[in-house]
Amino acid sequence: MYSLRNTARRLTRKEAPTPGLVGLEDGLAQPIVFEGHPEIARLFPDLHPPFSRQAAVIESDRCLNCFDAPCTSACPTHIDVPKFIKKIASDNMRGAALSILEANVLAGSCSRVCPVEVLCEGACVMHRYNKQPIAIAKLQRHAMDTFHARGGRLPRKTDVERAERIACLGAGPASLAAAAELRQRGFQVTIFDKKPLPGGLNTYGVAEYKLSTEDSLREIELIRELGVEFRFGVDVGAEGTLAALDREFDVLFVGVGLGAMHTLGMPGAEHPAVVDALTFIEDYKLGLLTAVAGDVVVVGAGNTAIDAANAAARLGAGSVRIVYRRTREHISAFDFEYAHALQEGVAFDWLTQPVAVHDAEDGRVALECVAMRIEESGLLQPVEGSSFRIACDLVIPAIGQSPLVGLLASFREVQVERGRIVVDRETGQTTNPKYFAGGDCVNGGREVVDAVADGKRAGIAMAKMLEVAHVETA
Ligand code: SF4
Numbered sequence: 001m002y003s004l005r006n007t008a009r010r011l012t013r014k015e016a017p018t019p020g021l022v023g024l025e026d027g028l029a030q031p032i033v034f035e036g037h038p039e040i041a042r043l044f045p046d047l048h049p050p051f052s053r054q055a056a057v058i059e060s061d062r063c064l065n066c067f068d069a070p071c072t073s074a075c076p077t078h079i080d081v082p083k084f085i086k087k088i089a090s091d092n093m094r095g096a097a098l099s100i101l102e103a104n105v106l107a108g109s110c111s112r113v114c115p116v117e118v119l120c121e122g123a124c125v126m127h128r129y130n131k132q133p134i135a136i137a138k139l140q141r142h143a144m145d146t147f148h149a150r151g152g153r154l155p156r157k158t159d160v161e162r163a164e165r166i167a168c169l170g171a172g173p174a175s176l177a178a179a180a181e182l183r184q185r186g187f188q189v190t191i192f193d194k195k196p197l198p199g200g201l202n203t204y205g206v207a208e209y210k211l212s213t214e215d216s217l218r219e220i221e222l223i224r225e226l227g228v229e230f231r232f233g234v235d236v237g238a239e240g241t242l243a244a245l246d247r248e249f250d251v252l253f254v255g256v257g258l259g260a261m262h263t264l265g266m267p268g269a270e271h272p273a274v275v276d277a278l279t280f281i282e283d284y285k286l287g288l289l290t291a292v293a294g295d296v297v298v299v300g301a302g303n304t305a306i307d308a309a310n311a312a313a314r315l316g317a318g319s320v321r322i323v324y325r326r327t328r329e330h331i332s333a334f335d336f337e338y339a340h341a342l343q344e345g346v347a348f349d350w351l352t353q354p355v356a357v358h359d360a361e362d363g364r365v366a367l368e369c370v371a372m373r374i375e376e377s378g379l380l381q382p383v384e385g386s387s388f389r390i391a392c393d394l395v396i397p398a399i400g401q402s403p404l405v406g407l408l409a410s411f412r413e414v415q416v417e418r419g420r421i422v423v424d425r426e427t428g429q430t431t432n433p434k435y436f437a438g439g440d441c442v443n444g445g446r447e448v449v450d451a452v453a454d455g456k457r458a459g460i461a462m463a464k465m466l467e468v469a470h471v472e473t474a
Contacts, residue, residue: 032217032224034197036208037287043314044208047340048112048138056142060089063134066125071136074123076453077104081120081136088139097147100140101154105180105456106173108148108219109202110449111141112211115334119449144219154180154222162186164466167249169236172200173448174439174455175255176223178428181459183226187466190229192236192245200257202448204282207307209314213285237407246412246434251462254411254421254430254437255455258401258445264299268357269397273365277308277398284311292317294393297367298346299323299354301331305398306338309346312396321347321390323354325372325380349390353382357395366391401445411435420444428458429465436462 051059065082072081079100087096100107116122116137124133164187168175171193179189197203202216224230236242236256245252261276263269275283277298283289292315298305301324313320322341324331327350331338341348351372360366371386403419413432415422421430421437428436438454440446 032198032221032230034213034217036212036214036285037290039290040208040284040287041212043290044212044311047207047209050145051135051138051142053142053146056088056139057091059135060085060139062126063089064125070123070125071120071134074119075103076119076447076449077110077456078453079103079107079120079140084143085134085136085139088143093143093146094150094152096143097152098155100143101147103456104449104452105154105177105223106202106219106448106452107140108144109173109211109216110452111137111144112215113202113206114447114449115336117336118334119447148218152222154184154226156186156226157184158186160186162188162466162470164188164250164470165190165248166251166253166462167192167245168253168255169245170200170254170256170439170441171195171198171220171230171232172255172257172439173202173451174257174458175253176220177452177455178253178255178436178438178459178462179228179455180223180226181456182463183223183228185463187463188229189227190231190249192231192234194233194235196232198230198232201278204285205278205304207281207311208285209310210307237404237410242410242412250434250466252411252435253428253455253458253462254408254414254435254441255439255451256404256407257440259404259407261397261401262399264354264357264395264397264399266354266356268365271357271359271365271395273393274357274395274397277304277396278401280308280396281311284315289315291315292394294364295319295321295391296394296396297321297323297354297390297392298396298398300398300400301333301338301348302398302400303333303337305396306333306341306346308396308398309341310344312394313344313346317394319347320345321349323349323352323367323369323390325351325353326374327351353380354395355387358389360389360391364391364393365395367395401440403444404441408441426457427461428454429461433465 063085069082084096084099120136121133126133166189168179168191171191183189198220199216292312296312296317298309309320352369353372354369356368358366366389371383372380408416414435415431421442428438436458438458439451
């Protein structure tokens with residue numbers, strides 16, 4: 001439980017081993033197994049209950065099977081939406097899932113976390129007729145859930161085993177998509193990650209009611225079953241590690257994502273009652289945190305801020321408020337996320353800028369804030385003499401992640417600009433032809449589906465490059 005009284009001795013993984021985490025230190029041939037905490041499962045049930053088989057068939061019958069379907073164009077991985085929906089309509093569930101997986105190997109996760117309102121469903125022609133768009137995400141989820149329940153496996157694209165070895169750095173969506181693409185073509189792929197579980201933010205950073213840790217891992221298990229090797233607990237930034245990987249592997253894919261969250265950068269920012277949003281989300285998802293006492297203030301108004309605020313509310317916080325220096329119109333959270341936060345009872349303080357964290361009476365903290373005003377030019381200015389304090393027990397900054405500047409700079413001859421790896425957009429190849437990259441370390445932080453698209457593109461390009469090199473040296 002987080003509160004000022006115990007945040008100083010906040011649970012760490014060492015003190016409280018993750019429930020059900022099966023020894024994955026080397027993880028070479030072991031299934032990826034994780035059993036969540038029952039209290040977390042109780043507090044974070046599915047936000048959108050799945051379709052029954054009958055409901056899925058009825059919904060799929062509404063699809064017009066559009067030619068040049070705009071829903072497919074709107075999907076960064078270009079899932080052939082009418083094709084898979086047609087298969088659901090004819091009860092060909094395996095065919096539907098394989099059609100989806102052909103485009104997007106993390107289709108189950110994407111069906112839960114994609115902002116479909118601004119992607120496929122937002123593009124559905126039904127809007128033109130003032131009708132509800134087809135529930136593409138729920139149909140996709142139905143196909144993938146059925147596939148998993150029936151023990152489906154990812155198909156290989158060849159039976160040929162190839163000798164070339166590829167290292168994927170980071171076990172997030174971009175690396176997983178690249179690894180699957182390469183392994184399906186017979187290449188030897190090893191994924192390296194510092195954490196003990198694969199999946200990156202899918203596993204550790206997405207609100208549990210959208211995507212549970214178990215569901216994220218279940219999908220990755222398909223990739224492991226293909227023969228992709230996972231090495232956990234490996235810090236590729238550690239002295240000598242990268243040089244060794246560079247020597248040992250034919251090609252490297254960089255999918256390391258972003259680094260730590262920005263800190264508040266104000267007096268008191270290091271106070272033990274200040275816990276960044278991703279740490280907070282990870283702790284409850286792993287069952288290290290199952291209740292929150294007292295009042296919580298979240299700083300920032302993006303989607304992660306809302307995930308953290310909603311989680312604090314569900315974990316039992318007395319009150320949860322989001323403070324944001326601008327106004328409702330300026331927030332980066334999607335509209336449906338904002339609406340969801342209001343439903344969860346989260347309050348919003350607009351034009352409020354925190355400036356310091358202080359100790360307060362009764363072992364609480366006081367978040368000192370000033371009121372802001374927006375000038376005509378758009379500049380934000382503090383209102384003189386407006387300082388006030390919000391008494392609370394936990395402060396959760398959610399003000400974005402920093403790029404892994406030091407790590408990115410250590411990749412040999414790989415150009416980095418403003419904290420992002422520069423790549424050829426068609427292939428994901430960097431300025432060092434042996435290195436490819438994708439996901440957040442390239443795009444600065446976008447959706448899971450964008451990372452999957454990057455990884456897939458790069459996987460295909462790496463395979464092509466190695467095949468050509470093989471022919472030339474044969
Ligand atoms: Fe079906 Fe809508 Fe896509 Fe047309 S745009 S194919 S109706 S989901």
